[in-house]
Amino acid sequence: MTNAPTPSRTDQVIAATERWAAHNYHPLPVVLATGDGAWVTDVEGRRFLDCLAGYSAVNFGHGNPRLLRVAHEQLDRLTLTSRAFYNDQLGGFAQALTALTGKDMCLPMNSGAEAVETALKVARKWGYRTRGIPEGAATIIVMEGNFHGRTTTIVSFSDDKVAHDEYGPYTPGFVTVPYGDADALAAALQTNEFTVAVLLEPIQGEGGVVIPPKGYLRRVRELCSGANALMMADEIQSGLARTGETFACDHEGVVPDVYILGKALGGGIMPLSAIACDHEIMDVITPGSHGSTFGGNPFACAIGTEVCAMLETGEFQAAARERGAQLAAGLEPLLGAGLTAYRQRGLWAGLDLDPTVGTGRELCERLVAHGILAKDTHGSTIRLAPPLVATSEDIELLLGAVSAGLADMTGSGVSA
Numbered sequence: 001m002t003n004a005p006t007p008s009r010t011d012q013v014i015a016a017t018e019r020w021a022a023h024n025y026h027p028l029p030v031v032l033a034t035g036d037g038a039w040v041t042d043v044e045g046r047r048f049l050d051c052l053a054g055y056s057a058v059n060f061g062h063g064n065p066r067l068l069r070v071a072h073e074q075l076d077r078l079t080l081t082s083r084a085f086y087n088d089q090l091g092g093f094a095q096a097l098t099a100l101t102g103k104d105m106c107l108p109m110n111s112g113a114e115a116v117e118t119a120l121k122v123a124r125k126w127g128y129r130t131r132g133i134p135e136g137a138a139t140i141i142v143m144e145g146n147f148h149g150r151t152t153t154i155v156s157f158s159d160d161k162v163a164h165d166e167y168g169p170y171t172p173g174f175v176t177v178p179y180g181d182a183d184a185l186a187a188a189l190q191t192n193e194f195t196v197a198v199l200l201e202p203i204q205g206e207g208g209v210v211i212p213p214k215g216y217l218r219r220v221r222e223l224c225s226g227a228n229a230l231m232m233a234d235e236i237q238s239g240l241a242r243t244g245e246t247f248a249c250d251h252e253g254v255v256p257d258v259y260i261l262g263k264a265l266g267g268g269i270m271p272l273s274a275i276a277c278d279h280e281i282m283d284v285i286t287p288g289s290h291g292s293t294f295g296g297n298p299f300a301c302a303i304g305t306e307v308c309a310m311l312e313t314g315e316f317q318a319a320a321r322e323r324g325a326q327l328a329a330g331l332e333p334l335l336g337a338g339l340t341a342y343r344q345r346g347l348w349a350g351l352d353l354d355p356t357v358g359t360g361r362e363l364c365e366r367l368v369a370h371g372i373l374a375k376d377t378h379g380s381t382i383r384l385a386p387p388l389v390a391t392s393e394d395i396e397l398l399l400g401a402v403s404a405g406l407a408d409m410t411g412s413g414v415s416a
Contacts, residue, residue, distance in 0.1 A: 003186040009043040027197040028368055035062025040373070042234070048402075049365075049394055051374045053116035053387045056237045056348075058268035060310065061389035067306055070274065073276040083296055093301035096308035100246065101259050103276040107285060108296040108304075112236040112262030113149025115273035118147035119199070120153065120258050122275065124173075125284040127196030131228065137194045141229075142189045143179040147206030148199070148234055153219070160206075179204060180212040182219040197230040197258075198223075202248035208381040209343045209350030224257070230281065236262040238271070241388055244321035244346030246311055257281060267307050270301040316388045320346035323395050327384070330399035338406030347408050349384045350377075351402070358409045366408050370401035 007015070011033045030048065034041045038061055040050045053059060055257025060067060062232030074089070081087045090108070097106045107122075109115050123140060127133040142157045143329065155163050156170035175192055179200070189195055202217055204210035224231040228312075233256035236249035240261065246253055247259065271294075294300070301324040310316065325345040331342045331349065341352040353363060367374050376382045386394065 009036050010235060011232060013392045015044060019224040028364060028373065030368060030373065037063070038387040038394050046371075048368070048371050048373045049386065049390070049398060051372055051384045051386045051398060053385050054268055055279055055375075056240075056242050056385050057263035059240055059242060059264040059265065059316065059388050060267055062268065062386040063282045064267065064389070066310060067269055067303055070302050070306045071267075071269050071299070074299050077298075077310065079248065079299040080294065081294070083291060087296075087298040087301070089298035089301035091294045093296075093305045093308075096305045097261075097265075097274060097276060100275075100308045100311060101261075101276040102255065103259065104278040104348050105282040106274045106276040107282065107290070108272065108274045108301070109292050110271040110273060110294050110300075111149070112179070112234075112260075112273050113151050113154060114292065114295070115236065115260045115262050115275055116148040116154060116199075116234060117151055119197075119234075119258050119275045122258070122277070122284060123197035123199075123230050123232060125289070126230065126281050127194070128282070129284050131196070133194045133196065137327070138196045139173055139175055139194050141175050141177060141185065141188050141192070141195055141198045143204070144176055144208060145179050145207040146199075146201065147204065148201075148236075149359060173403055179210065180216055182216055182223065185220060186223055187225055189229065195229045196344060197232050199232045199234065201234045202251075202254075203238045203243065203345055205383070206377060207349075208352070208377050209345070209348055209383055211343050211345055212408075215252070217249055217254045220252045221256070230257040230277075232256060232258040232260060236260060238345075238348075240264040240307070241311060241320050242346055242385065244317055244324055244347050246317060248345070253262045265304050266300055267303045269303050270300040272304050300312045317346075319388045320348075323360060323386070323388070324349075326392060326395045327399070330395070331402070334403060334406060338410050343394045347386060347388055347390070351382050351384065353380045353406075354383070355380045357406070363402075363405050363409065366405035370404055372398055372401040375394040 010031045015192050031043045032040045033043045039047055040048050047118050094106050099249050124138045127138040129404050148154045153171040155167055157174035158164045175188055233249050235247050258277045260275050267273030307332050328344045343350045360380055360382040364376050
C-alpha cells in the first residue's frame with residue numbers, strides 16, 4: 001500500500017481556512033507568514049513583492065521600524081480603556097490628525113466602513129439640526145461605481161451586484177449620479193432640495209483606480225458650497241500619501257468639509273479610522289449619540305499619532321510621486337501589448353487588460369510565478385499599490401513581471 005504524499009504547508013493552511021472560515025474572499029493560493037518593507041514571505045520561504053499593500057493599509061511597509069517601536073512601547077503600557085474614561089493617547093492623536101487635515105476636530109473609529117457610517121450619521125444630523133431639514137427627509141448624493149464598505153446602509157447605494165444583491169430591504173435616502181459628471185451632480189442638487197451631503201471618492205479605488213476629469217473635484221466643491229451641502233471625501237484608500245499628495249483632493253487644491261480616513265492611518269498594525277471636520281459640523285455629536293468600544297483606544301491612537309508625524313515630513317508623498325512616475329513610464333510600452341489602458345496617480349495604478357487576452361485574475365496568477373502579489377477587480381482590471389517604501393529596483397521588478405505575465409498570455413515578448 002502506497003502512502004499518500006504529505007500535503008505541503010501551503011495546502012494544509014489553505015485546507016483549514018477553506019474548511020472553517022467563511023468563503024467571503026477568493027485568495028490567490030499563497031500563504032503569507034512574514035513581512036519586511038515592501039516584501040512578504042510565505043510559509044514555504046518564497047518571497048513576494050506586495051503590490052496590494054493591504055488595499056493601501058500598509059503604505060509605510062510591513063514592520064516599519066518607527067511604527068513598531070511605538071506599538072511595542074504602547075503595548076507594554078496600555079491597550080484599551082473604555083471611553084467612559086480619558087486615556088493619555090487620544091488627545092495627542094486628535095491634535096496630530098486635525099493638524100494634518102486642517103480641521104477643528106476628529107472622531108476616531110476602527111474600520112473604514114465605520115468611518116463612512118459615521119460621516120453619514122453626522123451629515124444627516126447636521127442637516128436636521130443646522131439646516132432645519134424635516135426629520136427623515138435628508139438626502140445624500142453618491143456616485144456610480146462607488147465603494148465605501150459593506151455595511152447594510154453602504155451596500156444600499158452600491159451598484160456592485162455582488163456587494164448589493166440579497167441584502168435588502170435597503171436603507172433609503174440616497175441618490176446616485178455618474179462619477180465624474182459635474183453637470184449630473186448639479187442637476188441632482190437642484191432636484192433634491194434636502195440634500196445634506198455629497199459623498200465621493202476623489203479616486204475610485206475598488207473601481208480600478210478611476211481618476212475623475214481634471215477640474216471635477218473643484219466643481220464638486222463649488223456645487224456643494226452653493227447648495228449648502230457637505231462635501232465628504234472618502235480618502236480611506238486615496239489618502240495618506242498614496243497618490244503623491246497627503247490627500248487626493250490636494251491635486252486640485254480642494255478641501256472637503258469632511259475627510260473620511262482609515263487603512264494607512266493605523267500603520268498596517270491596528271484598525272484605525274476617523275472623520276475630521278470643523279466644529280460647526282462635529283458639534284452635532286453629543287454624549288451617547290455615537291460611539292465605539294475600540295474607537296479611540298490608546299494602542300491605535302499611539303500608532304496613528306506616529307503615522308501623522310511621518311506624513312508631516314513629505315518623504316512618503318515624494319516617494320509615491322517618484323516611484324509612480326517610474327511605474328507609469330514602464331507601463332506605457334505595454335499599451336497594445338496586452339493592456340488597453342492604465343490609470344495612475346502616485347504609486348497607485350489600475351491596469352485594463354484586453355479581454356481577448358485574459359482576465360485580471362489570470363494575470364495575477366501569472367504574476368505570482370514572477371514573485372509579485374496583485375489583485376484583480378471587475379474582470380479585466382488589476383490594481384497595483386506597492387508600499388511607499390518600495391525601491392526603484394522593486395518597481396523595475398514589478399514592471400518586468402507585468403511584461404512577462406502579459407507575454408505569457410499573449411504569446412509574444414514585450415520589454416518593459
